[in-house]
Amino acid sequence: MGDSLKRLLQRLIRRIPTQMLKLTLEKWGRLTKAQQQSMDFTQPKWVLTERLLGICEENEWTVKHITELEMIYVMDNPNQGMWNAFQLIDPEDDFQSVELMKFKEQFKYHLGELVKHVSVKMKKHTDEAVWIRIAWGDSFSRPNHLKPTYVVHQLQAPYVYVTSLTLKQKPLLSQALILATRYQALKDANLSGRNLTAIRDLLMRQYQQVFPTRYPSPLAEKNETVSNTHIEREQAMFAANRHRMSCEAFGDGTLPQLQSVVYKLETKFRDHTNKTMSEREEPFRCVVKFASTNILESLRHCASSGIVSTPVTPLLSSIPLKGKNYFVITDNGPGPSSQKRQPQS
Amino acid sequence: MERHQTSVTRTPLNSVVVQRRSKSKSYRQSYRSCLGATSRLGFTPALTAQRLNASRRAPKSHDITKKVNPEHLNLLMKTEWQLSYVTPLYQFRHTQLKSYSRQLSAFIAAEKQQGFAVEVDGSHSFRVSFSVVQGMVETDHDAETILIQIHSSPAFARQDEPQKSVWRGCLTCINGNPDYIHSLLKDFICLPLFGSSGPQGLTSLVKSWFQQTFDCYFGPLEISNTSLQWLVALWTNCHTESNIQHLKMIWTLPAVPPLQVTYSVNPEDAWELWSSVRKAHQEENEGGEKAKDEAIVDIEEVMRFMQCLKSHFYRHFRLDLSAGSLDQVSTALGSAKSNGRIKILNSKYMITTLTLLTECALLKMPI
Incomplete structure (x- = not known):
């Protein structure tokens, strides 16, 4: 042995x-x-x-x-590494989703063409997803089985989830995937986290959806023991209001588990008390990272307890709406725009 | 969590409230905490600085590499120290260090024999060395800094194998309040700031030896919100002389589950913001009773700077950082955590940082 x-x-x-x-x-x-x-x-x-x-x-x-x-x-036990989501875009004109056998064969063939020594293993999971394990080598070395990349792809959906992929391997994987699925490009979905199911649910919209305009308002009183003094009534009204708005932004069900959200801010510094900075042409550059064991849960709690003022800013509510957790914010576009993910530490 | 209740639903323009509360935190263990909370013009007894200075000198680049033995300096830097405060040491002599080294070695050996768990794997004998860090003083009142190192030799070491350094500690006083130091009785030496790095078991052994030998008391030294904000400003102020690379601040917010916010600002932009705050402050004070010295940084400038950073944040996320607590700040010059851990990465500005920490330690002194 x-x-x-x-x-x-x-x-x-x-x-x-x-x-x-x-x-x-x-x-x-x-x-x-x-x-x-x-x-x-x-x-x-x-x-x-x-x-x-x-x-x-x-x-x-x-x-x-x-x-x-x-x-x-x-x-x-998929929740052990950092999963990055990618999206397949621009399907070919005569596009039909490929069936499993064909995908297997094509993917192995194309990756084999690109990398000399590579070991690919595929397995179909019960939930229709294909799991691919890739051990990478190069022209001089044999595949390294100690550091495999895992790729999960549902043939019917244009999303791919990848863990432990190096920058060097990324173009190779992307090429093989595109050729095997008959899409034209693979794009970073700017979403990552440790919980694979949560990421998939966010992208596939498989959690309780929020329709702000149709949210029942005001909320049904959950607690009827409020006494009748004016102050308490007013407080309760504010609290209920905050709660409603936080639910409008994040829903009131269980939320998919994400560990962090990153915003790269390149916006002008505006502060009426600071003329020098407000008149400055260049944007104020900073990076803000929110982290928690369940970031969406934390943010919803912040909004309903008042740490985050309501209505919740679109920057925060677009995490579940757009299914992303990496944003680049500039003054040019009104909404959150994004660019290629920088390798994060 | 009363703190966050007062500041919820408000815009971040209420820094005064938050600032005062966070300040009072640092006095909590001082016997005179009741006095500390009175106004700045209030009664100040001569014996101790009642509160953190409201203004301090901007850090000048001190080239202490010329004064201090580089080997010692290396040991002081790049180590993350866990801070404590120490009450004045009775009959501590800088001339007796050799004997102290022997005594402490013997003390550790004795405690170990009694079955005290010193968790350093495989080590069997410890050698302690005390040394003076020459030149690490700012005024004549400051006692010279003491460095303590504990080396151990593995159980089955070869003769030529070098001993491994397993624990390090230092006792220092930089720019200590002269009024306080002079008020001490003759045989007391004031080295209020104690930093340790290494296994917990050894730290507590060293502490108990000091307590028995010099009749002193050790207590934990947290770095208060205000001190962390001072460091943010003082470090940013150095940017033109020594690149700070990044200005990183970490807040924890009382959400369920707890939310951690990391705010990293581009160094150039942080510096420009800081200098705009300085400029505005100096213009305001011009024509006032005193022309401001450029080398003096005022607490109002520090608070204003933090306020600007927080309001930029609020404008984007509608989240008031004042609702949480500042836990950690770091730049290329060093990092500090609210639980009393500090790491200094640039010797040039070491003195400024240690001055601030000495002041924090002195605030904890019982009188």
Whole structure:
């Protein structure tokens, strides 16, 4: 058994939490019944790893088998890396969405033409999405299985989600995807986050949609115990108003989980108390990043508690509306415009 | 969260309220906190500076590399220090450092034998060295800075293997308030600012040795909102002499779940904004009772600068940063966090930063 194969298996087992190991191995189905029974999952991780390395030798598993196991684990636990969303644009005139077999064949063929050593593995997920695992090499080195790129694509929708892709690999992937899907270009969707489902829901509009004009107003009183003093009534009115406006911007259901939003501001500095800066021609350059475990939830709370003044500015409400979390703001366009994402630290 | 309740729904033009509140925070542990909250013209006892100075000298580039041993300077810089304040040390002698080194080594060894957990993997013996950082003073009243290093040798080290530095600490006083220092009794040495870097276990051992030996007391030194804002302004003011690369400020807002806002400003633009604030302030004061010295930075300028930054932010996001707390500021000159962690990256402006921190530490002194 080669050293690299051993390393690959060791690393993979290290990533899989012990309590999930049994289920993942069962799904994989490469262990014989006897081997399965010989594994005691209450033992420490290193003992299990040693045992699996032994079985690996017995069964003569190859890289192909191990990457298969990796794919099963990653597909069940997608929220571990940073996912970037891309959009396929300009379909060809006689465009029809390709069917799976054809896409597989085409994608492998085209990527193989572009990169000499590359290892591609594809699997169809239950939700109609194709998962692609790419291990990259170049003309001199063999594919590196320790740092694979994962690509998720739903054949019916023009979106692609990618994790661990370097700048050098990006044009290659983009080219192969375009050729295999018969679109003409792949564009950065300016949306990224750790939760794949959230990103997909935002782009596919699969969460509760907000229709500002049709929002029931005023909200039905949720709490009827308000006493009758004028002040309390007035406060409650303001609070209800803020709550309504925050729901108008973000909806009142569960929100997709995004971890951050970045705005690159290049706008004029306007402040009536500071003449020098207001008269300055050049824009004031700054970058603002909002971060939270669930950014949309936090912003909605800010709006309903009054930290963010209502009505909510379009800059914030366009996160769910446009399905983006990277914006470049200039004075030229009234709305948020965007350009290519800069590599973020 | 009473703080955020008062400033919600308002535009950010209420800096005064916020500013006063955040200031009072830094006095909370001083015995005279009640006095600190009175007006600036109020009664000021001679013994201690009651509040942070409302104006201070703009940082001049001090070339302390000529005065201070570069090796020491390297140790002081690029380390993130966890700050504490220390009450004056009784019978501390700068001439006894060799003996202190021995005593502290023995103290650590003894504590370890008693089973005190010192979590440095595999190390078996510790060697302590005290040294004076010559030249790190600004006035005659300041006691010389002390640097403490703890080295350890691994359990099975070879003879020629160099010892590993596992812990570092420093005690300093830069531009300490002379009134306070002179008011101390004869045998007390004032080195109010203590920074440590290394395993927690060693830090507490060093602290308890100091407490036993010099009858002093250590307490945590947070960097208050006002001090962080001072650093923002003082560092930005250096931009023409030494590029600050970026001006980064991080706020935490009391949303559910908590929201963190990182605001990074282009260095040129930050400097232009700062100089416009300075210019406006100086014009205002012209013809007034005193012509302003250019080297003096006033708290009003600092607050005005922060206000401008916040209102630019508000104009875009309709979010008032005053509702949250400023947690961290950083530029290429250094970084500071509200939990009392500081890192200095440029020796030229080290003195200014340490002066501010010495002042914060002195504010904590009980009288």
